[in-house]
Amino acid sequence: MKNILLVCAAGMSTSMLVNKMEEAAKEKEEEININASSGGDVSKYIEDAHILLLGPQVSYLKKQYESDYSSKGIPVEVIDSLDYGTMNGKKVLDWALNTIENNN
Structure with missing residues (x-):
């Protein structure tokens, strides 16, 4: 299972993107755990993370x-501002998974 952590200023806007990414993961039939966090909460999730994605605002x-x-x-990595603004969960998920794969 891949673990993806998204961070933004308050964790709210990334929560919406997480929902879109989870929908895309279901379509791919992949087990992926995606969490959203504010910057101050990173330590709660980072130990299991395979990638840390930052909202453009941070x-x-x-x-x-x-x-x-x-x-x-x-x-x-910083999420592309257009993908973030349009909440393109599929594109962000695919990019994150490719980045994880290329990092191994």
């Missing part, structure tokens, strides 16, 4: 999270 945190988690093999 892209400024990328270097900090890379410093904290890249050494643990967890890629840190």
Whole structure:
């Protein structure tokens, strides 16, 4: 099972994207666990994460999270602002899974 963690300022907008990504995962018939979090709650989910995706509004945190988690093999990426704004869960999910695959 793949574990994807999304982070935004308050965790609310990413929750909507998580729902869209979960719908896309069901269509793929893949077991994927997706969590949304505010920046302050990352530690609750990061140990199981295969990738950390940042909402565009918190892209400024990328270097900090890379410093904290890249050494643990967890890629840190910023979600494309168009995909985020349109809540394109399928595209974000496919991109995340490809990134995980290419990181292994």
